[in-house]
Amino acid sequence: MAREKIIPITIEDEMQSSYIDYSMSVIVSRALPDVRDGLKPVHRRILFGMNDLGMYHNRNYKKSARIVGEVLGKYHPHGDSAVYDSIVRMVQDFSLRYPLVDGQGNFGSIDGDSAAAMRYTEVRMDRLSEELLSDINKETVDFSSNFDDTLEEPTVLPSMIPNLLLNGASGIAVGMATNMAPHNMTETIDGIQAYIDNPDIEIKELMQHIKAPDFPTAGIIYGYEGVKEAYETGRGKITLRARANTEELRGNREQIVITEIPYQVNKSTLIQKIASLVNDEKITEISEVRDESDREGIRIVIILKRSANAGVVLNQLYKYTQMQTTFGVINLALVKGRPKVMNLKELIYHFVEHRVDVIIRRTMYDLDQAEARAHILEGLKIALDNLDEVIKTIRASNSPQEANQELRKKFALTDIQAKAILDMRLQKLTGLEREKIDGEYREIIDKINDYREILSDRSKQTAIIKDELSQLKDRYGDERRTQIVHSADDFSIEDMIADEDVVVTISNKGFIKRMPVSGYRRQRRGGKGMKGTTTRDEEYVEHLFVATTHNYILFFTEKGNCYWLKVYEIPEGGRLARGRAIVNLIELEKDDAIKAFVPVKTLEDEDYINDHSIIMTTKQGQVKKTTLEAYSRPRRDGIIAINIKEGDSLLAAELTDGDSNIILANKSGRAIRFHESDVREMGRNTSGVKGMDLGKDDEIVDMVVIRNTHEATVLAMSENGYGKRSLVDDYREQSRGGKGVITLKVTPKTGALIALKEVTDQDDLMIITEQGKVIRMSCDGIRTMGRNTQGVRIMRLDSDGSIAAVTRVVNEDEADTDTDSDSDSDDE
Numbered sequence: 001m002a003r004e005k006i007i008p009i010t011i012e013d014e015m016q017s018s019y020i021d022y023s024m025s026v027i028v029s030r031a032l033p034d035v036r037d038g039l040k041p042v043h044r045r046i047l048f049g050m051n052d053l054g055m056y057h058n059r060n061y062k063k064s065a066r067i068v069g070e071v072l073g074k075y076h077p078h079g080d081s082a083v084y085d086s087i088v089r090m091v092q093d094f095s096l097r098y099p100l101v102d103g104q105g106n107f108g109s110i111d112g113d114s115a116a117a118m119r120y121t122e123v124r125m126d127r128l129s130e131e132l133l134s135d136i137n138k139e140t141v142d143f144s145s146n147f148d149d150t151l152e153e154p155t156v157l158p159s160m161i162p163n164l165l166l167n168g169a170s171g172i173a174v175g176m177a178t179n180m181a182p183h184n185m186t187e188t189i190d191g192i193q194a195y196i197d198n199p200d201i202e203i204k205e206l207m208q209h210i211k212a213p214d215f216p217t218a219g220i221i222y223g224y225e226g227v228k229e230a231y232e233t234g235r236g237k238i239t240l241r242a243r244a245n246t247e248e249l250r251g252n253r254e255q256i257v258i259t260e261i262p263y264q265v266n267k268s269t270l271i272q273k274i275a276s277l278v279n280d281e282k283i284t285e286i287s288e289v290r291d292e293s294d295r296e297g298i299r300i301v302i303i304l305k306r307s308a309n310a311g312v313v314l315n316q317l318y319k320y321t322q323m324q325t326t327f328g329v330i331n332l333a334l335v336k337g338r339p340k341v342m343n344l345k346e347l348i349y350h351f352v353e354h355r356v357d358v359i360i361r362r363t364m365y366d367l368d369q370a371e372a373r374a375h376i377l378e379g380l381k382i383a384l385d386n387l388d389e390v391i392k393t394i395r396a397s398n399s400p401q402e403a404n405q406e407l408r409k410k411f412a413l414t415d416i417q418a419k420a421i422l423d424m425r426l427q428k429l430t431g432l433e434r435e436k437i438d439g440e441y442r443e444i445i446d447k448i449n450d451y452r453e454i455l456s457d458r459s460k461q462t463a464i465i466k467d468e469l470s471q472l473k474d475r476y477g478d479e480r481r482t483q484i485v486h487s488a489d490d491f492s493i494e495d496m497i498a499d500e501d502v503v504v505t506i507s508n509k510g511f512i513k514r515m516p517v518s519g520y521r522r523q524r525r526g527g528k529g530m531k532g533t534t535t536r537d538e539e540y541v542e543h544l545f546v547a548t549t550h551n552y553i554l555f556f557t558e559k560g561n562c563y564w565l566k567v568y569e570i571p572e573g574g575r576l577a578r579g580r581a582i583v584n585l586i587e588l589e590k591d592d593a594i595k596a597f598v599p600v601k602t603l604e605d606e607d608y609i610n611d612h613s614i615i616m617t618t619k620q621g622q623v624k625k626t627t628l629e630a631y632s633r634p635r636r637d638g639i640i641a642i643n644i645k646e647g648d649s650l651l652a653a654e655l656t657d658g659d660s661n662i663i664l665a666n667k668s669g670r671a672i673r674f675h676e677s678d679v680r681e682m683g684r685n686t687s688g689v690k691g692m693d694l695g696k697d698d699e700i701v702d703m704v705v706i707r708n709t710h711e712a713t714v715l716a717m718s719e720n721g722y723g724k725r726s727l728v729d730d731y732r733e734q735s736r737g738g739k740g741v742i743t744l745k746v747t748p749k750t751g752a753l754i755a756l757k758e759v760t761d762q763d764d765l766m767i768i769t770e771q772g773k774v775i776r777m778s779c780d781g782i783r784t785m786g787r788n789t790q791g792v793r794i795m796r797l798d799s800d801g802s803i804a805a806v807t808r809v810v811n812e813d814e815a816d817t818d819t820d821s822d823s824d825s826d827d828e
Helices: 011-031 041-052 064-074 080-091 127-132 163-167 185-197 225-233 267-279 310-320 344-385 387-396 400-411 415-423 431-456 458-476 606-611
Strands: 101-104 122-125 143-145 152-154 169-172 177-180 220-222 235-241 243-249 253-260 286-291 300-304 324-330 332-335 338-341 483-485 501-507 511-516 541-548 552-557 561-566 594-600 613-618 622-627 650-656 661-666 670-675 700-706 713-718 722-727 753-759 763-769 773-778 803-810
Touching: 011 041, 011 169, 041 064, 041 080, 041 122, 041 127, 041 152, 064 080, 064 122, 080 101, 122 127, 163 185, 163 344, 177 332, 185 344, 185 458, 225 235, 225 344, 243 310, 253 310, 267 286, 267 300, 267 310, 300 310, 344 387, 344 400, 344 415, 344 431, 344 458, 387 400, 400 415, 431 458, 501 594, 541 594, 541 763, 541 803, 552 650, 594 650, 613 700, 650 700, 661 753, 700 753, 713 803, 753 763, 753 803
Parallel strands: 220 483
Antiparallel strands: 101 122, 143 152, 169 177, 177 324, 220 235, 235 324, 243 253, 253 300, 286 300, 332 338, 501 511, 501 541, 552 561, 552 594, 613 622, 613 650, 661 670, 661 700, 713 722, 713 753, 763 773, 763 803
16 A cells, blocks of 8 residues: 655644635635726626626616526636625615616615515616726736636726726725725716826815715715825725704604715614614603605604704714714725725826726727728729629639639738638629728728827827716716715804894793794884794793894893803794793703893904903892903803892893993883993902982883994883884983983883883884784884983783883895784874
């Protein structure tokens, strides 16, 4: 018995050698895409196999099992699930930005549902795939033997489209992984054309065309630094957010509607996660979650509880769920068989070089074909020029071989030309056919010249690439789906919000809302008003103010505290909406209430905050002035603005510019005017000084800050709807602390003084009753009269009604006037 030959090998060497072989096989032949066509071997084999079977976009569908069998049997010696799973992903429009296979049947869903078995589904090539295979039969790419050396398969596809950038790729190899983002066709082609025009273009300039990835499920790219880093280095982290909108429901409730989710997020899993957060009480303001998605698109509805703040809930969802995810970009692909991480410009460079190579090889093939045809046509022309002699020679020959030899001898023809003459049909002998041959020969010569020019001129080659890309853009180009939002540091929500005037209302029960000024139509003096807000038992609007959405609002409370809020942070409500409880927006003490609020343009401009002050008054006549700079550092839990003495409370606060006059009015109808310099500036933690001397049971009802004392007028309004305008100059300037002068004669008919406002003819007046009715009118309809008068009826009230608040609004030219309003003049 022959002794077997045993070769000893250390296990370390064997493991190392075998593992390296396995690693290279996975890296090169399985997990990583080629930089030129953006395909892994399995995808390339699927498309090539479909091309072999003639499964074009305009042909009938064929069973998926047919193409799976074709690819397995000829090119891909792996499991059938490897091939079918790849086909399924190439069909899914939520997986690929531009699907490469057109499927019919159940190919899974964004909820993670698996596709039907391959015996049930049908496929064919998408039209875009045919651009990947264009000119493959013109020797444009190299072919290699398949696994059993019986067939040839392409090592790469000609790929007229930049598929790697368009559809991206993901794959885990050994010791490395790729995760490339998809992009928009139009932007990508613009970027490639810009590179062709200027090969020295900077990545920053390329990013003016290719702005960011464009994902099939849309969503929002939140933060641009990751995109910039990925394009410059080939690696980066891109934050993706779901698109969510807030909708108002009946009963003063809101719902969050999610219409787009981040790429590769399972919708069903996302909904389950939200539900579990609600069940675990990590998010307590959600009452119901519904999936209303259909064929039209995604629609996840999250209904909030009545007291919920939609912005807060949305931020919690971004934090705890996949409504915000990170896409880690690794631009790793095979370059000449070696894995390499590439930046944006390198990816474009390799695609362009591949296309140049394809065009050169295609042109050489076309040139060979044209020269071969020209050679045959030259022989046919010789035969037609010597027709009688050719016919005589053929007739005299005993066999085709002899005729071939005789023709070659007599007319100096090649074997190919002689065969073409012998194969020529008799109809070619007509004059018309001869002209066709001459015309075809001239065309072929022109083509040959063109092909030679293309082969010798790089600029012509790149011009062809640009022209082909332009045709692709016209055919397949579409709009960007994924919105780009710059980083949280650079991006402010204010950038998305128009700076416009809004009306802010606050009820005596502590509910606040904002709505456009245009929501209130103007009426003439004496009108009955329209319903401005829904009021409940013993609830009425106590404050009504006009500001712009980008202003800060400083809230001053009865107890002398100050809080901050941006106007756009106040929920918008309809005319009949109740609004949102302030305690849900700012951390107000339970036994405190808002008494004044001051719109401030900015708290960041040093000159502005140092040149302005806040002046406050209390019901008992105390006044205090503090520089605005003291309020320029917002704190969520508020700060002390004024120390309030026992039995007193803050009434009003206003912004001043250092040269303003202050008018205080009490409910008995008297007013005092003094210059703000008469009140020295104090720190926040002080009580202020006496502003007006009050009688028993009297109190301050309003404060007016006047800047233009000579032209300004003030409007005094009583609680029963009587009012009048008087010149500020009618109120002589005094020192603070006096009793003041009469501003409106208070009688049982007029009721106590309720408000004192500075107005001009260009202003509108807005008055609101405790029942929630609002009237809007132009102030030029109220005539100016003496200070010591009773005034005219401005608003007709119901028998048990009284006025709750008065404010002025800048007049709008487009506002409609209600010509049907009643008018009632009660002039003295």
